[in-house]
Amino acid sequence: MVGETSLQCSIRQHCFEGRSTVSENVPFHHQDHSIQLTEGQLLLRSYGSNSGPPVLVLGGISGGRDIFTSNGSGWWQGLAEAIPAELNVISLDYAGGSGDSTVTPVPQRVEGHAILIEQALQRLGIQHLRAIVGGSFGGVIALELARRGKLEIGGLAIIGAAHRPTAQALMLRALQREYIALAEQAGQTERGVQLARALAMLSYRSADGMDTYHPQGTSAVDYILSRSAQTVAKAPSRARNFFTAFGPALDQYRINPTEISVPTLLVGFDSDQLVSAQVLNELAEKLPRCAGLHLLPSSYGHDGFIKNTASYASICHNFILELAVERS
Numbered sequence: 001m002v003g004e005t006s007l008q009c010s011i012r013q014h015c016f017e018g019r020s021t022v023s024e025n026v027p028f029h030h031q032d033h034s035i036q037l038t039e040g041q042l043l044l045r046s047y048g049s050n051s052g053p054p055v056l057v058l059g060g061i062s063g064g065r066d067i068f069t070s071n072g073s074g075w076w077q078g079l080a081e082a083i084p085a086e087l088n089v090i091s092l093d094y095a096g097g098s099g100d101s102t103v104t105p106v107p108q109r110v111e112g113h114a115i116l117i118e119q120a121l122q123r124l125g126i127q128h129l130r131a132i133v134g135g136s137f138g139g140v141i142a143l144e145l146a147r148r149g150k151l152e153i154g155g156l157a158i159i160g161a162a163h164r165p166t167a168q169a170l171m172l173r174a175l176q177r178e179y180i181a182l183a184e185q186a187g188q189t190e191r192g193v194q195l196a197r198a199l200a201m202l203s204y205r206s207a208d209g210m211d212t213y214h215p216q217g218t219s220a221v222d223y224i225l226s227r228s229a230q231t232v233a234k235a236p237s238r239a240r241n242f243f244t245a246f247g248p249a250l251d252q253y254r255i256n257p258t259e260i261s262v263p264t265l266l267v268g269f270d271s272d273q274l275v276s277a278q279v280l281n282e283l284a285e286k287l288p289r290c291a292g293l294h295l296l297p298s299s300y301g302h303d304g305f306i307k308n309t310a311s312y313a314s315i316c317h318n319f320i321l322e323l324a325v326e327r328s
């Protein structure tokens with residue numbers, strides 16, 4: 001898909017692959033909020049001024065509330081450039097995710113995560129969000145929060161996520177679960193989770209990106225196995241949830257985009273194996289208030305949403321600023 005179209009939603013393809021930088025003016029000071037819900041505690045983090053309009057930022061399956069840090073190591077650090085400075089950024093540790101939330105049972109559906117987030121925001125006295133910025137798993141939760149309509153949401157910026165899974169994504173996640181099931185039968189759960197994460201990482205990247213970036217002088221196979229082992233070693237049982245709870249939630253998620261009534265910006269990546277241009281075009285065509293679909297070049301595949309923030313930061317920033325004008 002190239003150039004502008006006459007669809008309700010303008011579709012653009014860009015021709016440079018930006019790199020992330022550390023923002024100079026992001027408010028890195030933050031406050032954590034441990035919200036006690038019936039099912040356990042949900043950990044939220046609030047960045048910057050509590051008096052600014054809130055924007056909810058939801059990252060990928062391994063993401064948590066540490067999206068920005070002063071040393072540049074935050075989970076979604078480059079996104080700082082995309083958020084107008086006056087806003088109060090809210091992030092969180094997903095129930096069952098890699099952070100410190102203790103909610104059990106872990107939701108098996110996207111809707112379950114959305115309900116927990118609604119309840120936690122309500123406890124913080126937040127009913128209106130200027131925007132939700134959601135990437136990957138977080139993008140799907142953002143769509144669900146808008147579909148449910150319990151919160152007042154100014155607009156959505158959805159990066160690398162769509163209203164339904166593709167067949168290939170379903171197949172890949174089924175194989176990840178199979179690794180874990182077989183490993184558990186062999187009494188080697190952690191090894192199964194490592195293999196599942198390795199296969200998942202391959203689906204998050206592109207063939208050309210792996211060929212270019214995997215460390216020279218080491219085996220490519222050693223690289224993917226050691227990277228996945230590092231992630232799993234941090235919290236093995238929580239990493240298992242990525243595949244046994246978050247994966248099935250993504251598999252089951254299918255909505256009619258016409259149910260999303262708020263302005264919605266879409267960003268995707270040309271090398272993304274999981275959220276393809278085809279499914280994003282389908283979403284853009286059906287959204288009642290699509291604010292543009294930007295298909296960006298990336299050598300990082302699906303992980304373009306984390307790696308190529310510089311490519312879309314200004315697009316996202318301007319979109320959120322326009323929401324403020326629309327509201328005033």
Ligand SMILES: N[C@@H](CCO)C(=O)O
Pocket residue numbers: 059060061062063135136137204302303
């Ligand atoms: N690399 C990302 C992609 C899936 O969201 C993650 O692990 O969360």
